[in-house]
Amino acid sequence: MxxxxxxxxxxxxxxxxIIAVLLIxxxxxxxxxxxxxxxxxxxxxxxxxxIPFFKEGEIAGSYNIWLWQVSVTYSGLFILxxxxxxxxxxxxxxxxxxxxxxxxxxxxxxxxxxxxRVMILILSFMYRYIFVxxxxxxxxxxxxxxxxxxxxxxxxxxxIGNMVGTLFIRSYERGERIYAAMLxxxxxxxxxxxxxxxxxSADAYFGAVFCLMLVFPCVIWW
Amino acid sequence: xxxxxxxxxxxFNYPDGHRGLKDVNLxxxxxxxxxxxxxxxxxxxxxxxxxxxxxRGNSTVKICGLIMEDKNLKEIRKKVGLVFQDPxxxxxxxxxxDDVAFGPVNMNYSEPEVRQRVTRALxxxxxxxxxxxxxxxxxxGEKKRIAIATVLSLDPEILVIDEPTSNLDPRSKWSLVxxxxxxxxxxxxxxxxxxxVDALCHRTVVMDEGKVVADGDTETILGNTSLLKDHGLAPxxx
Numbered sequence: 001m002x003x004x005x006x007x008x009x010x011x012x013x014x015x016x017x018i019i020a021v022l023l024i025x026x027x028x029x030x031x032x033x034x035x036x037x038x039x040x041x042x043x044x045x046x047x048x049x050x051i052p053f054f055k056e057g058e059i060a061g062s063y064n065i066w067l068w069q070v071s072v073t074y075s076g077l078f079i080l081x082x083x084x085x086x087x088x089x090x091x092x093x094x095x096x097x098x099x100x101x102x103x104x105x106x107x108x109x110x111x112x113x114x115x116x117r118v119m120i121l122i123l124s125f126m127y128r129y130i131f132v133x134x135x136x137x138x139x140x141x142x143x144x145x146x147x148x149x150x151x152x153x154x155x156x157x158x159x160i161g162n163m164v165g166t167l168f169i170r171s172y173e174r175g176e177r178i179y180a181a182m183l184x185x186x187x188x189x190x191x192x193x194x195x196x197x198x199x200x201s202a203d204a205y206f207g208a209v210f211c212l213m214l215v216f217p218c219v220i221w222w
Numbered sequence: 223x224x225x226x227x228x229x230x231x232x233x234f235n236y237p238d239g240h241r242g243l244k245d246v247n248l249x250x251x252x253x254x255x256x257x258x259x260x261x262x263x264x265x266x267x268x269x270x271x272x273x274x275x276x277x278r279g280n281s282t283v284k285i286c287g288l289i290m291e292d293k294n295l296k297e298i299r300k301k302v303g304l305v306f307q308d309p310x311x312x313x314x315x316x317x318x319x320d321d322v323a324f325g326p327v328n329m330n331y332s333e334p335e336v337r338q339r340v341t342r343a344l345x346x347x348x349x350x351x352x353x354x355x356x357x358x359x360x361x362x363g364e365k366k367r368i369a370i371a372t373v374l375s376l377d378p379e380i381l382v383i384d385e386p387t388s389n390l391d392p393r394s395k396w397s398l399v400x401x402x403x404x405x406x407x408x409x410x411x412x413x414x415x416x417x418x419v420d421a422l423c424h425r426t427v428v429m430d431e432g433k434v435v436a437d438g439d440t441e442t443i444l445g446n447t448s449l450l451k452d453h454g455l456a457p458x459x460x
Binding site for chain 1: 271274276296299300302303304306308310311312314315316317320323324325327328329330333336356357358372373376
């Protein structure tokens with residue numbers, strides 16, 4: 001999808017159809033998907049908004065902003081549209097993946113694709129403890145609010161700084177305890193896992209059909 | 223008689239200088255249920271961490287005749303199952319299965335054996351069928367049980383538990399006590415829950431300020447009200 005030429009809009013329509021079919025099959029609520037997919041736009045716009053101004057080509061319009069004269073080109077707008085479409089299709093695919101697959105399964109899959117075990121371990125710890133930390137932050141906020149948090153702005157900043165510091169120290173100590181718990185069960189620095197995902201024939205069929213679908217539009221509309 | 227734990231004159235200071243343990247002597251025989259009681263900060267948890275070499279002091283600690291040194295560490299950690307106070311620390315995987323399997327997988331058991339050990343350990347603590355659940359979504363009592371299963375899967379000869387009944391409601395607490403009573407191995411339990419001590423342990427060690435201040439059978443120690451009061455432990459209800 002990333003390599004598809006920008007002017008080949010039919011390919012993008014085709015890809016969108018594939019993703020749409022899969023999203024419908026996944027039975028996710030459409031509004032939820034739409035809402036989550038909008039998250040990506042600020043990031044893309046932040047990066048890509050300047051492209052129409054810098055790209056050279058036929059001028060679509062020029063404006064005087066204070067001292068500068070800036071002009072927008074057609075080819076630049078075209079690339080911007082293309083970047084947005086690609087980003088949106090990517091985020092739709094990601095939403096599809098992350099809402100239909102448990103993180104534990106996803107990590108096992110990544111492991112089998114050859115991602116180093118240490119990386120998988122880090123990701124799994126992150127996902128396991130992010131909620132524990134969120135709970136801790138919530139409790140700290142409640143404790144702060146019950147002691148009538150208020151006063152001068154500078155004082156508030158100091159309190160928040162202390163909370164961040166406390167959270168850091170608590171997380172660090174928790175890390176130490178987790179490591180001790182791992183050592184107690186024979187951990188020696190080497191990460192071992194059981195191979196528990198099976199590559200079933202259904203996976204092979206899906207993979208093959210999906211690859212064909214990806215290649216097919218490029219071949220006929222190149 | 224063979225001793226499962228033998229500690230002679232163990233002292234330990236934390237890196238920041240404050241005293242953890244001072245001249246601790248402790249001998250535990252096979253099959254004993256030993257309670258280590260004492261107020262907060264008495265050094266109970268510190269002592270437990272010496273039993274499988276997470277911390278090491280200045281003296282020899284022997285577990286089942288094995289001296290605590292690097293080459294024996296793996297064998298010792300197989301024999302000593304240490305359950306931490308906060309199950310949130312003990313359960314660090316994304317599924318209950320992975321957590322209970324962590325020990326056996328580290329011991330390089332074959333896959334069928336790992337699966338069999340996990341199933342057995344979970345059934346032992348009454349949590350069969352929880353394999354695919356996420357530890358984050360369990361109740362506190364369930365987490366405690368699974369935390370115990372994570373060391374039972376290694377078939378330890380000594381079960382060492384830090385504060386097994388803290389934060390449990392009475393029903394969960396007593397069902398956990400019943401569960402612990404069924405385990406045949408040597409148990410060392412750090413707690414300040416005297417009801418638990420009375421129900422489960424035959425022998426009690428009292429610690430305060432890093433020292434062992436009393437060691438005897440549970441009835442005598444729990445009967446010695448002035449001793450308990452001196453060390454910040456309320457006597458059990460008559």
